Amino acid sequence: MATIEAKELLAHATWLAAEERGGRLTGSPGQQAAADYIAKHFAALGLEPLGEEVDGKRTFFQHYGIARTHVAETSRLKVGALDLADGFAVLGGKPVEVKLEGKLTFCGLGRVKGAASDLAPEQSLAGQIAVVAIKGPRGEVAKDLSVEQKFGMCFPVFGQLGRTAKGLAGKGAAAVVFVLVDDAIGMSDVLNYLAVAPGKDVLAPRFEGADAGMSGMAAMLGGGGDGPPSLVLSVPTSAKVLAELAIDADALRKFLKGDGERPTAKADVGGGLNLAITHEADAKASNVCAVLRGSDPKLAAEAIVYSAHMDHVGRRFDGEVFNGADDNASGSAGLLAIASAWAKSKEKQKRSIVFLSVSGEELGLWGSAYYANNPTWPADQIVANINTDMIGRSGPESGPMEVTVTPSHGHKMFSTIVRDSAVFAEQLGCTFTSGDKYYTRSDHYNFAQKGIPVVFFCNGEHEDYHQVTDHADKLDGAKMERIARLSFWTGWSVANADERPRKLGRQPSWR
Numbered sequence: 315m316a317t318i319e320a321k322e323l324l325a326h327a328t329w330l331a332a333e334e335r336g337g338r339l340t341g342s343p344g345q346q347a348a349a350d351y352i353a354k355h356f357a358a359l360g361l362e363p364l365g366e367e368v369d370g371k372r373t374f375f376q377h378y379g380i381a382r383t384h385v386a387e388t389s390r391l392k393v394g395a396l397d398l399a400d401g402f403a404v405l406g407g408k409p410v411e412v413k414l415e416g417k418l419t420f421c422g423l424g425r426v427k428g429a430a431s432d433l434a435p436e437q438s439l440a441g442q443i444a445v446v447a448i449k450g451p452r453g454e455v456a457k458d459l460s461v462e463q464k465f466g467m468c469f470p471v472f473g474q475l476g477r478t479a480k481g482l483a484g485k486g487a488a489a490v491v492f493v494l495v496d497d498a499i500g501m502s503d504v505l506n507y508l509a510v511a512p513g514k515d516v517l518a519p520r521f522e523g524a525d526a527g528m529s530g531m532a533a534m535l536g537g538g539g540d541g542p543p544s545l546v547l548s549v550p551t552s553a554k555v556l557a558e559l560a561i562d563a564d565a566l567r568k569f570l571k572g573d574g575e576r577p578t579a580k581a582d583v584g585g586g587l588n589l590a591i592t593h594e595a596d597a598k599a600s601n602v603c604a605v606l607r608g609s610d611p612k613l614a615a616e617a618i619v620y621s622a623h624m625d626h627v628g629r630r631f632d633g634e635v636f637n638g639a640d641d642n643a644s645g646s647a648g649l650l651a652i653a654s655a656w657a658k659s660k661e662k663q664k665r666s667i668v669f670l671s672v673s674g675e676e677l678g679l680w681g682s683a684y685y686a687n688n689p690t691w692p693a694d695q696i697v698a699n700i701n702t703d704m705i706g707r708s709g710p711e712s713g714p715m716e717v718t719v720t721p722s723h724g725h726k727m728f729s730t731i732v733r734d735s736a737v738f739a740e741q742l743g744c745t746f747t748s749g750d751k752y753y754t755r756s757d758h759y760n761f762a763q764k765g766i767p768v769v770f771f772c773n774g775e776h777e778d779y780h781q782v783t784d785h786a787d788k789l790d791g792a793k794m795e796r797i798a799r800l801s802f803w804t805g806w807s808v809a810n811a812d813e814r815p816r817k818l819g820r821q822p823s824w825r
């Protein structure tokens with residue numbers, strides 16, 4: 315256990331969370347690079363491959379089906395002298411191929427009817443790209459909206475954008491570009507979760523028993539996508555486009571608040587849209603799996619599965635990368651260092667140890683769901699799952715010397731593994747806090763659903779959770795070391811015990 319050290323943990327986490335990995339979105343080159351790195355590490359340790367068979371030979375990889383909607387790298391929005399390869403998200407996200415050149419026409423709020431119309435009577439937008447400002451909410455909006463609140467506030471706005479785009483198409487517009495001057499209600503965040511954008515694929519699972527998560531919601535943005543090609547620009551890109559069109563941003567803000575004239579734009583700004591969106595129905599994503607066989611003639615048939623997810627959420631549509639250092643380069647680094655410790659141990663354990671690195675976690679626990687339904691070790695011989703997800707930071711739920719754990723002693727699935735690990739934690743100088751609110755939120759849940767006793771070690775959410783600021787230089791190596799050692803010790807005890815772990819149900823305390 316003492317061979318698990320902060321230095322190795324931080325080295326792995328820093329590699330996995332580097333900018334070059336591009337945020338490790340499931341099925342992306344960055345996630346595959348992470349999978350290759352992990353498989354190489356397992357191979358170097360002399361672990362046995364426990365993935366799928368290819369030509370009668372076991373590999374370290376297990377693949378599952380996904381569908382991928384992708385914006386081609388050649389896609390460009392041109393506005394005057396600007397040639398934009400990113401900074402825009404596409405509403406609807408249907409497969410499309412558009413190549414057009416045309417004038418950019420500023421259409422205010424894009425209203426085409428009645429006294430408030432932003433177009434002159436009989437004005438035609440034939441062949442033009444309409445530029446429309448997105449109207450913000452009335453009045454003040456709370457600063458720290460939850461993700462649910464953002465979804466709730468933004469969806470009606472996206473619906474309105476879809477109707478506006480259709481109205482403008484009725485006047486001949488070939489495409490609509492929506493500019494976002496301010497983003498009080500988190501439209502960018504919702505687009506980052508749901509929309510297809512350059513460098514940001516939208517994925518769906520393609521296997522039985524999968525939770526589609528939010529993957530079906532992209533099509534709902536902008537009302538089903540039967541309007542013209544419609545883009546929403548990020549706030550910084552909107553500012554650039556407004557400057558190119560010589561629209562006064564402050565005058566536009568005033569107009570959007572309802573006090574002021576619609577600002578005018580420079581006439582005859584040329585531009586173009588080159589947009590190709592493809593849909594690939596039979597793409598693949600990978601898990602990585604290896605085993606260290608036990609030494610006991612009977613108990614070696616049983617295994618403990620260590621798991622951690624390698625994937626994260628990719629890129630923001632303004633191009634910034636979500637590095638996911640804590641989530642979950644930290645737990646993945648833990649898995650790698652724990653595997654090193656097991657492989658190097660001179661004393662051989664009785665039961666077998668399976669190391670499982672999964673993808674798809676951020677999208678709906680896909681990789682672990684696929685593994686639990688298609689296990690490469692007999693499911694009834696898996697005696698425990700030890701999962702690590704976010705073990706390198708502190709936050710409201712755990713201080714530097716605390717660990718957030720589920721199922722807690724107050725949970726009906728509390729078991730001997732958690733009880734025993736609480737004793738080891740104390741020896742390592744840390745105490746447990748309840749992580750029961752995360753019971754369904756990481757990969758252990760798919761094992762628990764199969765009746766396998768689980769323990770999940772975590773640090774809970776913090777200010778950089780799912781933000782582009784989740785960087786490796788913020789990781790607490792000493793905390794990662796304690797939790798990785800705790801995971802190792804917990805596994806060691808299960809691996810050598812005479813009996814399998816068993817459920818205890820709710821208890822008055824951890825011990």
Ligand SMILES: [Zn+2]
Pocket residue numbers: 623641642675703704756
């Ligand atoms: Zn995670």
